[in-house]
Structure formats: C-alpha cells, structure tokens
Amino acid sequence: MARPVAGDKPKELRLATLAEVAAVGSTAVSVNRIAARAGLSVGTIYRYYKTKDELLFAVYLEVKRDIHRTMMDAAAPHDGAASRLRAMWFALVGYGFDAPQDFLLAEMMNAETRNDVHDNKELNRIHTEVLLEIQKGVDEGVLVAYPVETIETVLASPAITLARHASMSKKPADREALERIFTLVWRGIARDPERCS
Amino acid sequence: MARPVAGDKPKELRLATLAEVAAVGSTAVSVNRIAARAGLSVGTIYRYYKTKDELLFAVYLEVKRDIHRTMMDAAAPHDGAASRLRAMWFALVGYGFDAPQDFLLAEMMNAETRNDVHDNKELNRIHTEVLLEIQKGVDEGVLVAYPVETIETVLASPAITLARHASMSKKPADREALERIFTLVWRGIARDPERCS
DNA sequence: GGAGTTAATGAGTAATCGCTCATTTTTCAA
DNA sequence: TTGAAAAATGAGCGATTACTCATTAACTCC
Numbered sequence: 448m449a450r451p452v453a454g455d456k457p458k459e460l461r462l463a464t465l466a467e468v469a470a471v472g473s474t475a476v477s478v479n480r481i482a483a484r485a486g487l488s489v490g491t492i493y494r495y496y497k498t499k500d501e502l503l504f505a506v507y508l509e510v511k512r513d514i515h516r517t518m519m520d521a522a523a524p525h526d527g528a529a530s531r532l533r534a535m536w537f538a539l540v541g542y543g544f545d546a547p548q549d550f551l552l553a554e555m556m557n558a559e560t561r562n563d564v565h566d567n568k569e570l571n572r573i574h575t576e577v578l579l580e581i582q583k584g585v586d587e588g589v590l591v592a593y594p595v596e597t598i599e600t601v602l603a604s605p606a607i608t609l610a611r612h613a614s615m616s617k618k619p620a621d622r623e624a625l626e627r628i629f630t631l632v633w634r635g636i637a638r639d640p641e642r643c644s
Numbered sequence: 645m646a647r648p649v650a651g652d653k654p655k656e657l658r659l660a661t662l663a664e665v666a667a668v669g670s671t672a673v674s675v676n677r678i679a680a681r682a683g684l685s686v687g688t689i690y691r692y693y694k695t696k697d698e699l700l701f702a703v704y705l706e707v708k709r710d711i712h713r714t715m716m717d718a719a720a721p722h723d724g725a726a727s728r729l730r731a732m733w734f735a736l737v738g739y740g741f742d743a744p745q746d747f748l749l750a751e752m753m754n755a756e757t758r759n760d761v762h763d764n765k766e767l768n769r770i771h772t773e774v775l776l777e778i779q780k781g782v783d784e785g786v787l788v789a790y791p792v793e794t795i796e797t798v799l800a801s802p803a804i805t806l807a808r809h810a811s812m813s814k815k816p817a818d819r820e821a822l823e824r825i826f827t828l829v830w831r832g833i834a835r836d837p838e839r840c841s
Numbered sequence: 842g843g844a845g846t847t848a849a850t851g852a853g854t855a856a857t858c859g860c861t862c863a864t865t866t867t868t869c870a871a
Numbered sequence: 872t873t874g875a876a877a878a879a880t881g882a883g884c885g886a887t888t889a890c891t892c893a894t895t896a897a898c899t900c901c
Contacts, residue, residue, distance in 0.1 A: 478859060489880090491880075494878070499860090558751040558752045594824075601802050604805040615757075615762070631832040632832055650849085674888070684849080696888095696890090
C-alpha cells in the first residue's frame with residue numbers, strides 16, 4: 448500500500464455538494480463547480496464516484512443515514528413507545544433547522560422522479576426500523592390498531608413539512624407551535640388521547 | 645395585427661416540460677429537449693419565456709393553479725366546513741394519481757432552494773384561500789381553536805405525502821387506507837371527534 | 842395581390858457540461 | 872534512498888447547454 452487517502456475526501460465532497468445544491472438549485476448542479484467548492488480537482492471526484500448521479504445519491508444516502516441516526520439517538524434515552532416516537536418526531540423537525548442544507552438535498556432527491564433512486568436496500572432498512580417503532584406503539588396499546596404505514600403517514604408528514612419550513616426560513620421554529628402540532632397529530636393516532644377529561 | 649398564435653403554445657410547452665422533468669429528473673432538464681418534445685423550435689420557447697427558469701416557474705404556477713382549482717371545485721357542492729375540507733383533502737390526493745407528472749413537477753419546484761421561487765403573489769393568494777377554508781372550520785366550531793397554520797400542517801401534509809406516493813407508484817391508492825388516514829387526521833384536528841361513544 | 846406585421850424557425854454562439862487520462866505528487870516498504 | 876504503487880491533478884475531450892437573431896412563413900387589412 449502506498450499513498451493513502453489524505454483527509455476525508457468523501458466528507459469534503461459531501462459538504463461541497465450540499466453547498467452547490469443550496470446555491471444553484473436542483474436544476475443547475477455542476478460537478479466541476481462542486482470540485483472547485485471542495486478545493487479538489489474534478490478527477491478526484493471520479494475516483495470516488497462513477498457518475499454525477501452516483502455522487503448525488505451517495506450524499507443523499509449519507510444524509511438519510513444522518514437523519515435516521517439523529518432520530519434514533521433522540522429515542523435512545525426513552526423507554527415507552529409514546530415518548531420514543533415523540534423524541535424522534537422532534538428530532539426530525541430539529542434536523543431541518545440544524546442542518547438545513549442537508550435536509551433540503553434530501554427533499555430534492557425525494558422529489559426525484561427517476562424511480563431507481565428509491566429502491567435502495569439501506570433506505571428500506573431505515574424505513575423498516577421506523578415502522579417498527581410505530582409497531583411497538585400499536586403493540587403497547589398507546590396507538591390505534593391501524594396498519595403502521597397508515598400511522599406513519601399521519602405522524603411523519605407534518606414533521607417533514609415543519610422540517611422543510613425550518614430549513615428554508617432558517618429561523619428557529621416556534622417551540623409552542625411545534626408542541627401544538629404534535630399534540631394534534633398525537634390526538635389523531637393515540638388509542639386513548641386524554642379523552643373525556 | 646397579423647399572424648396570430650397558431651395553437652396553444654404555452655399548453656404544448658407545459659406538457660413537454662412535464663414530460664421532460666418526468667423523464668430525466670430535476671438535475672438534467674434541457675430547454676432544447678423540451679422544444680423537441682413539444683415539436684417546436686427553441687426560438688419559440690424564448691418568445692414566451694425569457695429564461696429556462698421562467699419557463700419552469702410558469703409551468704409550476706399553472707400546476708399549482710390547477711391543483712387549487714381542482715380542490716375548490718371538489719369543495720363547491722358542499723356546505724359545511726367539515727365536508728368541504730374533506731372533499732378538498734381527497735381532491736388533493738386524487739390529483740397525485742390523476743396527474744402524476746404535474747404533481748411531481750410541483751413537488752420538485754417546492755423542494756427548490758432558491759427562495760425567490762416561493763414568494764409569489766398568486767401563490768400567496770391561493771394559500772390564503774385554503775387557510776380561509778380552515779378558518780371557517782374553526783369559526784363553525786368543528787375544528788379545534790388553534791391557529792389555522794397549525795391545523796393546515798396537520799391536515800395537508802399527509803394528503804401531500806399520499807399524493808406523492810400515488811404519483812410515483814402510479815397505482816390507484818387504496819381507498820380504504822385513504823379513509824383510515826383521513827379519519828386519523830380528522831380525529832386530531834376536530835373539536836369533538838365522535839368521542840366517548 | 843401586395844404591403845405590413847408578427848409568429849415561428851433553427852443554424853449558430855460562446856460557455857459550460859460530464860467525464861477522461863497522461864502526468865505529477867505523495868506515500869510506504871525495502 | 873530508492874522504486875513501486877496508488878492518489879491527486881487539471882488540461883482538454885466531444886457533447887450539450889441556454890440562448891440569439893437573421894430569415895422565413897403565415898396571417899390581416901386595404
């Protein structure tokens with residue numbers, strides 16, 4: 448072995464890609480400019496990724512991993528499904544504010560129409576893991592006895608919307624408003640929302 | 645006056661743009677190819693739109709208009725805010741299935757990071773109109789007495805998610821699943837969801 | 842039918858695109 | 872210190888990009 452990688456190239460490339468997408472939008476991303484932003488030569492990019500699409504997808508995958516890790520870390524200290532899901536929900540929203548560029552790239556790729564982008568093994572694993580958390584809520588009797596995908600849609604969609612707003616406005620989300628929204632969402636999917644009280 | 649417009653050029657361009665975006669994804673849209681798809685010359689595009697961005701935004705605006713019109717038409721025959729909002733909700737989901745390409749382009753532009761895309765007068769008007777429908781629900785006492793934006797997030801986000809899924813899978817959404825999801829969402833935002841019954 | 846007007850054309854422009862590869866630089870083992 | 876091996880370079884490739892403009896085609900009015 449000789450000449451090992453100097454520095455974390457993929458990470459530098461990831462940062463540069465995020466900056467590029469944030470700067471010029473999804474319809475004008477340029478590999479040459481990403482290289483310039485990273486302070487690397489174009490050739491180096493193509494050492495690590497075969498094509499532009501592969502680079503974008505790799506960054507996307509890393510961001511999804513990061514979001515998922517953030518959510519699971521937030522859930523870790525909690526026990527019951529209710530408080531775990533709550534922690535994950537707020538972690539997701541928080542991610543949009545803490546890493547706006549990352550979240551926006553993920554959203555951009557999510558809106559990507561080429562369907563081969565979406566059937567990835569790791570992405571499926573991540574998704575399944577989230578569904579399992581919800582399943583736990585159903586099993587514990589804190590959530591309505593509906594299919595997990597149904598509950599996921601109701602629970603996750605508003606969080607994603609809020610994260611997107613946070614990442615675009617770059618203003619910290621109003622904590623009270625977030626609590627209110629979570630309350631309403633939870634009212635919808637909880638088996639026994641503090642009713643008749 | 646001489647030589648009036650032959651055919652509805654903007655409409656042809658709209659269809660071609662939608663097809664192009666659906667085919668190549670947001671990161672590779674080409675004006676020349678759009679012209680070819682529309683069976684028009686590039687020059688003609690630039691008679692109607694100053695830049696590529698202007699073309700994309702114009703199509704986006706038309707789609708948003710279309711979605712909004714579809715929702716309002718669905719609401720029209722209904723009276724109470726509850727049934728109006730329900731009709732609008734299902735109309736939005738249905739749009740994703742009926743016009744997948746249109747919906748996907750709208751989602752793509754929504755994920756656009758350049759913020760000048762988002763502060764448009766007509767878009768604001770459309771948005772306000774939707775908020776007003778929700779306000780009516782609050783005033784009528786069928787919805788919780790929370791800020792309309794809060795309720796909107798809980799109500800609209802899952803519908804958008806479902807519409808996106810419908811537009812990507814191109815399979816008709818499971819009607820029962822949709823009903824279930826709407827039930828949960830409504831449970832969350834209704835002032836008195838059939839409780840203690 | 843001819844004059845006037847304008848929509849539509851598409852070859853062409855400079856710039857930029859994604860990407861390659863011969864070359865240089867950096868590293869490690871001997 | 873040296874030679875082999877791999878990492879990094881960036882000028883440059885052909886293709887494609889967004890966009891222009893001199894020209895042509897199609898229409899109206901007199």
